[in-house]
Amino acid sequence: ESVWECAAAARMNDALGIDLFRYLEPEDVRGCWLERNRYMYMAYGPSRRFGTTVLPDMEGMMHDIIDRADAAVEGHGCSADLRFGHDVQVVPVAALLGIENCVTSPQETAESLPAWWDFRRISPMAANIQLVFYRRNSYDTDVIFKVLLNEQEATLPLPTDIAPYYHWSDFRKHYLKLLDAYP
Numbered sequence: 669e670s671v672w673e674c675a676a677a678a679r680m681n682d683a684l685g686i687d688l689f690r691y692l693e694p695e696d697v698r699g700c701w702l703e704r705n706r707y708m709y710m711a712y713g714p715s716r717r718f719g720t721t722v723l724p725d726m727e728g729m730m731h732d733i734i735d736r737a738d739a740a741v742e743g744h745g746c747s748a749d750l751r752f753g754h755d756v757q758v759v760p761v762a763a764l765l766g767i768e769n770c771v772t773s774p775q776e777t778a779e780s781l782p783a784w785w786d787f788r789r790i791s792p793m794a795a796n797i798q799l800v801f802y803r804r805n806s807y808d809t810d811v812i813f814k815v816l817l818n819e820q821e822a823t824l825p826l827p828t829d830i831a832p833y834y835h836w837s838d839f840r841k842h843y844l845k846l847l848d849a850y851p
Contacts, residue, residue, distance in 0.1 A: 669700055669703070671688060671691060671692060672692060672696070672697060672700035672701075673700075674688055675687070675688035675689045675691075675692065675697075680793055701788075702782060704787070705781065705782060705785065705786060705787050705788075706778060706781060708755070708759060708787035708791075709781060709785055709787065711756075712755070712756050712759040712760050713759050713760065713763050713770075713785070713787070714760075714763035714764075714770070714771050714772045715772065715776070716772055716776055719763065719772065722760050722763075723760055723763060723764045725760065726757070726760045726761050726764050727847050729751075729757070729761060730761070730764060730843060730847055731847065733799070734840060734843065734844065736749045737749075737799065737801070737836070737840075738840070740801070741801065741803075741811050741836060755787070755791035755795060758790065758791045758795045758796070758797065759787060759790055759791050761797060762790050762791075762797060762817060764846075765797070765815070765824060765843075766824055766825040766826075767797070767815065767817055767822045767823070767824065768822060768823045768824075769784065769785070769789070769790075770785075770790050770817070771825075773785070789818075790817070792818065795818055796816075796817075796818060796819070797815070797816070797817055798815070798816040798819075799813050799814075799815055800813055800814050800815075800816065801813045801836065802814075802833070810835065810837075811835075811836040811837075812830060812833045812834065812835055812836065813833065813834055813836055813839070814832050814833050814834070815834070824839070826838060826839060826842055
């Protein structure tokens with residue numbers, strides 16, 4: 669497992685020219701990935717067993733995201749708000765938002781997990797979740813946005829009549845209600 673960890677880290681820097689995966693059998697590489705995927709899902713993701721304790725930890729961050737977005741929308745100007753963290757924050761925020769393929773499956777089993785949940789897709793190096801806001805003019809009250817997970821359009825479990833965009837007012841209402849439900 670330690671060789672797999674080093675091989676995965678070395679692969680992130682092509683300039684090193686190091687391929688430690690050549691020392692591992694394909695079934696060992698897959699086995700290590702399966703174990704890491706399972707661990708990330710259980711420890712930081714929306715697993716049925718631990719997700720109810722992990723996701724509420726992101727409540728403060730979600731409130732902050734909503735508050736800062738509200739301030740930017742009310743300011744009627746250009747705004748950018750950035751947060752930096754590690755995969756242990758990106759994975760649960762993606763799950764809390766309900767981004768497609770970042771949530772629990774009704775068929776959640778250790779065997780089925782790799783078919784529908786892959787932490788490398790959710791949280792690769794330089795992972796990011798973007799909420800990109802739009803309005804027709806600075807006085808438009810119908811602010812819309814779209815969600816990007818690692819620069820790819822993503823979907824939320826929120827009804828919309830303008831997919832892939834969502835109305836900020838609908839998002840705000842839905843997620844504040846969701847956050848109120850957490851203990």
